Amino acid sequence: MKLPSYAAALTAAVLHASLTGASGTAAAQAADVRALPSVNMEATVKAAQIDPRRPDDTLTPGxxxxxxxxxxxxxxxxxxxxxxxxxxxxxxxxxxxAKYQKSLGLTGLDANGLPGRTSLTRLGAGRFTVTNVIDPGTRVSTGGFVINTRTRSMLAEAKRLLGRDLKLDQGSYNPGGDPTSAGTHDGGGVVDISVTGLNSATRTAAVRALRRVGFAAWVRSPRQGDWPWHIHAAAISDTSLSSQAQHQIGDYYLGLNGLTGRGPDDGPKVTIRTWEEYQRR
Structure with a gap:
């Protein structure tokens, strides 16, 4: 017997729902995600480093x-x-x-006020998605010093550009290891590099290579503080940075030298890029 048209339509709809229920739900969820606005993590983290160091209320572009x-x-x-x-x-x-991060049970470097992947994703649940994710990676040992995999990749590329090795004097995640570092090495992304055997031109070339791949980097001299000649480099937008290193990077963007006196930048001029921006160039 032929079903009336409305009954046939109802039967077809029920059959379709039974066959595609799971995929239909997934599609609806995907549509909901697409409808949410997105937070660009790279831009947000950049603002969180620069804005606190500005002398005015200028917004970070983008x-x-x-x-x-x-x-x-x-x-x-x-x-x-x-x-x-x-x-x-x-x-x-x-x-x-930082209060929000602590409310999640995060402590230490995971509650440093910089939006990390985990906390930003949880903050955005049902409100926004997160794009352009930054991941410092796991901690690894290199040359007897602890850094993270993002920093290791950045150093490897800087060495390639420079055409010579770079030997570390101090790594990351080193709280209290060197009082003259003023806490900049307490978190991730920060290293000191030996300049033993390097002339002035090679030191500058090394800083230029480091800056090109996404470090805020400077040659430090004994005239500036209680330390020997070395290169200090802080990985821009590493979300495990200590607060002191965050301030150094903000100052670097503002044309300053990253020291407490906040003098003018004395390093080679390059286009400031993060590691992620360098990779996309």
Whole structure:
């Protein structure tokens, strides 16, 4: 017997639902994700390093939309007053983000106020997706010093550009290891490089290579502090940076030398790029 048209349509719909229920749900979920706005992690982390060091409220180019999404999420969790939801990732927003990280049970370098992959993803659940993810990687040993895999890759590329080896004097994750470092080596992404046997031109060339691949790097001399000649390099946008290293990188973007006196940058001029931007160039 032929079914009436409405009954046939209903039967077909039920059959289709029974056959495609799982995939239909997945498709609906995917559509929901596509409907969410996105936070560019690279831009957000860059703003979190630079904005706290600015003398004014200039916004970091390309970061405003992402920072606003993060700030609104912090506001809705009662961690940030509405007046600070302005697209500027200054000290107040950094402090609010650190409180959020601690609320997740994160401690130490995982609660440094820089948006890490885990915390940013959890903050965005149901609100935004995260793109351009930064991952410092795991800790590894090289030349007797601890660094992370992102830093190791950056150093390897700098060595390739320079055409010679770079020997470390100090690695990362070294809290209290050298008091003259003022905490910059407490977290990830920061190394000191020996300049033994290098003339002035080669030292400058080494700093240039390091800067090209995404380090804020400078030649340090005994005239500047209680230390021997060396190269200090901090990996821009490493999300495990100590707060002191975050400040150095913010100053580097602002044309300063990364020292407490905040003097003018005395290194070779290059286009400032993160490691991720260098890889896409």
């Amino acid at each position: 970061a405003k939309a992402s920072v606003l999404l993060v700030e609104r999420a912090l506001r809705d969790r009662r961690l940030l007053d509405a007046k600070w939801v302005d697209g500027y990732f200054g000290t107040t927003t950094v402090a609010a983000y």
